[in-house]
Amino acid sequence: MRDVAIVGIGITKFGELWDTSFRDLFVDAGGRALKDAGMDGNEIDAMYVGNMSAGQFIQQEHVASLIADHAGLVPIPCTRVEAACASGGLALRQAFIAVTSGIHDIVAVGGIEKMTDILSDQTTGALVTAADKEWEGYVGTTFPGLYGLMARRHMHKFGTTEEQMAQVAVKNHKNGALNPRAQYQREITVEQVLNSPIVTEPLNLFDCSPITDGSAAVILAPANKARKYTDTLILISGSGQASGTLSLHDRESLTEIPTTIQSARTAYEMADVGPKDIDLAEVHDCFTIAEIMAIEDLGFCEKGEGGSLAEDGKTALNGEIPINTSGGLKSKGHPVGATGIAQAVEVVSQLRGDSGKRQVDGAEIGLTHNIGGSGGTGVVHILERGD
Amino acid sequence: MRDVAIVGIGITKFGELWDTSFRDLFVDAGGRALKDAGMDGNEIDAMYVGNMSAGQFIQQEHVASLIADHAGLVPIPCTRVEAACASGGLALRQAFIAVTSGIHDIVAVGGIEKMTDILSDQTTGALVTAADKEWEGYVGTTFPGLYGLMARRHMHKFGTTEEQMAQVAVKNHKNGALNPRAQYQREITVEQVLNSPIVTEPLNLFDCSPITDGSAAVILAPANKARKYTDTLILISGSGQASGTLSLHDRESLTEIPTTIQSARTAYEMADVGPKDIDLAEVHDCFTIAEIMAIEDLGFCEKGEGGSLAEDGKTALNGEIPINTSGGLKSKGHPVGATGIAQAVEVVSQLRGDSGKRQVDGAEIGLTHNIGGSGGTGVVHILERGD
Structure with a gap:
């Protein structure tokens, strides 16, 4: 098994991009990644694309070949991978x-x-197809509803507070304000989060990630060929993937996501590192409670202490374990199929020392954590600076 | 790179299976493959699933984890791959x-x-999302329309006749009549094809593959571990994939499918064989003209001679190069995401000598050919009996 490096990264502006088509958006991200690697398109041997539901969002399946064609790269193999909001992370894994x-x-x-090309209630309807449609969707559940249940149980079991959840949003907006690609580049306060409209108790509007258009791309190469394209060798040292129940009612606990724990274990073992070795992480904060559960399940603190960790500033840019330096899904935005790749783009940028005002000093090892649905799929990657 | 074998195969009945849910259908196929391999589910390390559009057909994305859960196999990694009607073949390639x-x-x-859980006009609408929706779908094109254009051009350029296309359907129904899993297990005549209702000139109803529910599964193992599960070693000796334009108007020719030619070239080279070495092939006959173009593009005859090949019986069960011994998409049925795997199931069965009344004598090397859309994706695999 060969070592694999990331030699190019690219990301579009995230937001409501009504003037840009699906295919143009992808070519924008891909072109930036090529430019970053100093590479011609004809050096690419194959492509993978993470996309959750172009079928529902823009009535277009078969997007991998569509994109390869629009990028002028046919006949190279191009493969679409789907695992709801973990589609990006899973595409990265298949490419790896x-x-x-x-x-x-x-x-x-x-x-x-x-x-954003369809009405927002249709978007919510499309997103719930990432849950178990027969057991959850048809009875009216939405994703805020599912994560609301998890939040309520976490509060009950561990004393997690709405203020602590709000702190996650405040921190991520603070980071996002430093990210020129983020959908929301402005800071918010705990009071604003707590006073924002209730979406589903106990989650307010500012506890929820937004609906976003966007694309991100990375270029992989065998480590022994990477130096041609990059001065700073960034290796994918660990990759883990796990499947879990789509339905919440089939889980033993509502306060942890087993696929996070399992995929992290696989990735840590492959990279031969542990949570203490990680310098920064991009985690799947589709809701503020999701970030709190993620940092617990990834081992950055004991179970139940995720809320305190956020409250004490330990996950801030200058904290013990900076989480979501990009702004996370919450502030950078959450174009579901792009999120897993956008996470890798941020970690590579940090490990290269290229993150400007949001740079984490001396970052050597980073982690990305991408979740599909309410935890039905988990994908974790560990990236490291090579010698 | 390790050699890879197929050690188990399973396939459900194909047809309008209104009493069987999506998840039950998959577990049926998978269970048969496990039984065939004499294997416990807990020996499986990972799964791949080819599915075109559960999002549109049953309002369910994220089907890989759904299936892993329903099969009792969480937390193993399970990955959905999509390339329209080539989703199955492409999933096989990713697993390989x-x-x-x-x-x-x-x-x-x-x-x-x-x-078949939605109305047939909705099905047609969902299927056209495999074409270029912006350039083809929105102006009202359907897949019979696209293949009708190719048929008309093939007739004009090479003198191919409606009778020759009808011969393809007659031959495939003759084979399908011998396949207890086929949707249509009955023979038809050239007259019946020519007198069946026009769908889109020059294609009649019996020139078109049907709308089908179904699932198929195979189990892969490294060749050096395969003997534990099978007496007859069947190796995947070649795998090729290519991307092409989704839109017909972007192609230089309407009478060939470049992704067939390119993916076949890659697969032949990897396997170090040529068309003359192939004993039988399952090709993508979504329409009768598609089979004619496929056997040309795969190199079984010169360009333009595909119609004659069918007419002369050379692609029949006892012909020079038996094509679609299973009945093909036309008679066995075409559950789009399952088709590529069903092709592999048939070829493995033939190479094992297990195909009963439709057995091709002495078959040693077989080929599968799976197409997405009107040729936007092509996937070819070559399977061989090992020593």
């Missing part, structure tokens, strides 16, 4: 596997979602 | 890559589509 196998050398992997 | 890489050993790969 393809490079390790030796089947392909230079592989571009992108994530994309165009979510 | 995963085993070659050494990341996983025993990998189950299934294909599934549940197409």
